Amino acid sequence: MASLLTDTSAEVPLFSVLPGSQLIKQGAEAKVYRGTFLGRACVVKQRFKKKYRHPTLDEKLTAKRTSQEVRSLLRCQKAGISTPTVYFVNYVEYCIYMEDFDNSVTVREFIEDFQRRSAPLEELFKLAEVVGKILAKIHSNDVIHGDLTTSNMLLRQQSSDSNFQLSSIILIDFGLSQISGLAEDKGVDLYVLERAFLSTHPDTEVVFEKVLSAYGKSYEKAAEVLKKLEEVRQRGRKRVMVG
Template identity: 35%
Template structure:
C-alpha cells in the first residue's frame, strides 16, 4: 500500500489519510489519530498507527510491528469480552500496524483531577480506577503503563475507562501485577503530589474491594516491590 505525507513527522497509510486524520498523541512507538470512522457504529474513531522504524531492518521491522499490533488487539478484545471499560476494537490492519478503535470522548483522569476543587470529588473515580485494575489483573493482564493520563472519564456516561494497552502483557505473574500498581503509585505521586496519599489509598481500596487470594498475593508482592524501589532511590 502506498504511503503519503500529510505533514506529520512520519508517513501514514494512504487509506487512513483519506479519513481526515487529526493527530492527538505521538509516542515512541505509535501515533494516535482521530479519524472519520469507515465502519462500525461510531462516526469518529481512534486510529493507532505503529509506523516503520528506519533504524530497523525492514525484514525484522514489519513482523515486529505486526506482532505488537496483534498482541494489543488480543488484549483489548479479551477485556471487551469481560465487559471491562476500555475502547472497543473496530477493525485491524496488522500488516500496516493499524488499529481502529472506539473514540472515548472526555478528559483524562489527570486533567479531571487537576481541575477538581476538592480531592474528595475525584475520590470515587480513583476507587473505580483500582477496581478496573483488579479487573484486568483477574484476567491475567498487566497494563504496563498505568497513569492518570491512561484513564479517561467519558463525558457522556461519566464512566472511567482505561486506554493505551500498547505495553500490556498477558501474564499470571504476580510480580508484573504488583509492578503495575507500583508504577501507578509513582505516577500519582509525580502528577498529583499534593493529594497523592489520598488518591493512592482510594486506588488500593478499589483494588481490594472484592478481595481474593490473588489480590492478596499481589498486595503482598507490592510491599516487596516498594522496598526495592526505596533501595534504588537511596542508592541514586
C-alpha cells in the same frame, strides 16, 4: 478494503489508510489520528518503523505488539471492562482502528481541575474506589496494562463528581500490555500507576490508598499482588539510594 492497505511515504502528511484524518498525538512507539471510518468517528493508532532496529526484527516486534494490544482490548471487553471497541486492524501498516470517545476527559484532567478548585480530597474517594475495582477486574483476567497512568483513563463527561460507576472509566493505550497471571507482573503494573499518580497529582497519597484498598477488596488474589507491590517499591527505593 484495498484502499486501506495503500502504502504510505514520508512525503504524505496524513497517512492514506484513513483519508482526511488528523494527527492528534505522537509518542515514542506510535502516532494517533482522529477521523471517520465507515461512517463512525474513530481514532487510529499506527505504529511506525524504528530505523535503529534491524528491519526484520522491527517488523516482528511491531506485529507482535500490535497483535498483543488488540488481544488485550478484546479480552477486557469480553470481561465487561470499558475499552475502545476495535473496528479494524491493518497488519500491513500496523494500524488499529478504534472507537473514539470525544465526549470524555482524561482522569488526569479531571483530578487536576479538581485540585485547582481546592475541593476536599474526600470527594475523590469514589473515583479512586472505581479505579481500584477496574484494576482488580483486569488483573483477575490476567491483563497487564503496562502503562497505567491517569492519562490513559478516560472519564465519560456525563458522570457527576459523586456518581462514578465501573462504566464511567474507559481504559486506553494498551500498547505495552501483555497477558500474564504472575503476581510480580501485576505488582509492577500497580507500581507504575502509583509512581505516575503521585508524581502527576501531588499530595494525593490518601486517594491512592483508596485505589489500593478497593483493589484489595475486589480481587481474590490481591494479597499476593500487594505483597509483590511492596517488594517492587523496596527495589525502587534501593535504586534511588544507589543512583
